[in-house]
Amino acid sequence: MNSATRRLTRPPTWILIPGLLGAAVVLLPVTGMMTRLNWAQLPELLTSASSLAALRLSLWTASAATVLCLILGVPLALMLAHARFRGLPVVRSLVLLPLVLPPVVGGLALLYTFGSQGMLSGALEFFGIRVAYTSLAVVLAMTFVSMPFLVISVETAVRGLDPEILEAATVDGATRTGILRYMVLPLITPGLVSGAVLAFARSLGEFGATLAFAGNQQGVTRTLPLEIYLQRETDPDAAVALSLLLIGVAIIVISAAYSRSSRPAER
Amino acid sequence: MKRSFALGAIGALTLTACGGNGEEEADSIIVFAAASLNEVFEEIGELYTEETGAQVSFTFAGSSGLVEQLENGAPADVLATADETNMNNAVEGGLVAADPELFAENYLVIVTPAGNPADVASLEDLEDDAVETVICAVQVPCGAATQRISEAAGVAITPVSEETSVTDVLGRVRNGEADAGLVYATDALQGGDEVETVEIAGAEEDPNLYPIALLENADAPEAGQEFVDFVLTDELAQNILSEAGFTRPQG
Numbered sequence: 462m463n464s465a466t467r468r469l470t471r472p473p474t475w476i477l478i479p480g481l482l483g484a485a486v487v488l489l490p491v492t493g494m495m496t497r498l499n500w501a502q503l504p505e506l507l508t509s510a511s512s513l514a515a516l517r518l519s520l521w522t523a524s525a526a527t528v529l530c531l532i533l534g535v536p537l538a539l540m541l542a543h544a545r546f547r548g549l550p551v552v553r554s555l556v557l558l559p560l561v562l563p564p565v566v567g568g569l570a571l572l573y574t575f576g577s578q579g580m581l582s583g584a585l586e587f588f589g590i591r592v593a594y595t596s597l598a599v600v601l602a603m604t605f606v607s608m609p610f611l612v613i614s615v616e617t618a619v620r621g622l623d624p625e626i627l628e629a630a631t632v633d634g635a636t637r638t639g640i641l642r643y644m645v646l647p648l649i650t651p652g653l654v655s656g657a658v659l660a661f662a663r664s665l666g667e668f669g670a671t672l673a674f675a676g677n678q679q680g681v682t683r684t685l686p687l688e689i690y691l692q693r694e695t696d697p698d699a700a701v702a703l704s705l706l707l708i709g710v711a712i713i714v715i716s717a718a719y720s721r722s723s724r725p726a727e728r
Numbered sequence: 729m730k731r732s733f734a735l736g737a738i739g740a741l742t743l744t745a746c747g748g749n750g751e752e753e754a755d756s757i758i759v760f761a762a763a764s765l766n767e768v769f770e771e772i773g774e775l776y777t778e779e780t781g782a783q784v785s786f787t788f789a790g791s792s793g794l795v796e797q798l799e800n801g802a803p804a805d806v807l808a809t810a811d812e813t814n815m816n817n818a819v820e821g822g823l824v825a826a827d828p829e830l831f832a833e834n835y836l837v838i839v840t841p842a843g844n845p846a847d848v849a850s851l852e853d854l855e856d857d858a859v860e861t862v863i864c865a866v867q868v869p870c871g872a873a874t875q876r877i878s879e880a881a882g883v884a885i886t887p888v889s890e891e892t893s894v895t896d897v898l899g900r901v902r903n904g905e906a907d908a909g910l911v912y913a914t915d916a917l918q919g920g921d922e923v924e925t926v927e928i929a930g931a932e933e934d935p936n937l938y939p940i941a942l943l944e945n946a947d948a949p950e951a952g953q954e955f956v957d958f959v960l961t962d963e964l965a966q967n968i969l970s971e972a973g974f975t976r977p978q979g
């Protein structure tokens with residue numbers, strides 16, 4: 462883009478006012494919370510055994526959930542992007558249901574499916590798989606709520622591809638798997654990355670489904686959001702400190718991913 | 729301007745209404761009570777109104793929240809908390825007019841899903857890893873009570889989950905996701921047929937105590953004291969409490 466067109470496509474100046482107000486809606490409460498931060502005790506609050514256990518658990522379960530979202534969500538997004546049938550909008554809205562569902566409802570749904578009295582309890586028992594009260598339950602809850610973010614991002618990216626380029630490759634004798642591997646996936650990388658980052662961030666913040674489904678045990682199922690909720694009962698300072706930690710991790714992950722994925726688009 | 733005029737009109741109306749009642753000092757009181765007393769106090773309030781003609785309006789919330797509201801000047805005549813710690817805070821804050829008195833006790837029991845699938849018979853059985861036990865986290869009052877009782881019995885419970893509220897513990901036992909849970913006797917009764925109760929030896933010696941007291945800033949101290957006495961001594965009121973699973977204070 463040259464500077465002349467950039468000036469023409471720039472939005473009118475007046476949007477600054479609602480725009481800044483929009484930013485304030487998010488930033489003001491975060492600032493308000495920071496004013497309650499007990500700086501003197503911060504290192505102590507953040508390095509307690511329970512805080513570290515919660516951080517460690519949150520990081521690895523959110524990573525595992527993101528990987529699971531990628532393995533299952535990318536094929537799902539490709540399916541949705543290429544499917545042509547009458548019921549497609551219904552299928553899509555069902556798959557994206559966790560976006561609008563209160564997480565507690567998701568937790569109950571998971572409980573009645575994977576719980577020890579749930580629909581699949583017989584099958585799970587047969588294979589010796591225990592879900593309730595394990596970290597696996599946390600990963601499942603996170604995957605459930607995060608999957609739609611990845612699917613939307615990837616599907617949008619796939620739909621944005623130029624079909625003529627892909628057709629040209631077919632003419633040149635490329636196999637469908639080859640096209641997926643060497644053309645589609647590299648081309649949708651920005652969408653894939655931003656989808657994965659959103660899924661990771663959503664997993665990190667997951668609370669309701671974990672609380673209702675997985676359990677609440679230090680090092681096993683008590684993720685950072687659950688630890689914050691518990692600390693709030695007796696030690697508001699610790700809750701605020703942990704909230705700051707959660708915000709910090711989320712900002713690092715999001716800004717790292719977006720600075721990388723937005724560069725190719727600006728070229 | 730309009731608003732202050734309207735308020736003035738309402739004030740005048742209220743004054744005439746009170747004047748019409750003749751000698752009676754006041755005919756309505758405000759009671760601040762712990763959330764766990766919600767159902768029983770609503771019932772007791774109705775009885776009290778039938779007996780004395782005085783209206784009662786309740787505010788139910790967590791005990792610590794109630795004391796905080798009172799400290800910030802919330803108007804109320806009577807305070808009933810779910811533990812002595814919060815009542816002591818109210819006493820130390822100069823909020824209470826007379827010495828608080830205990831009107832009920834609540835103690836911990838073990839609940840299991842109907843049929844008791846893990847054959848839990850005592851607190852010791854909860855040491856077994858095979859028994860999936862759910863308790864309250866130590867940061868919340870029921871968890872602190874759980875810690876006290878297991879330490880006193882020398883039992884190391886191995887929970888699969890430590891919940892943030894006693895209702896969550898009951899919920900997990902109720903739908904069969906846990907083999908056992910520690911809740912208050914009143915919660916166990918709320919579980920109905922879906923749960924079975926196993927008494928804990930010695931639990932009654934370390935109960936959760938419910939104190940009630942008239943407040944310093946009461947607008948209707950006489951009616952307020954009447955309500956306090958009603959809860960403490962009225963046979964029907966005590967019946968409502970015991971039907972809900974509360975026990976009479978032994979002291």
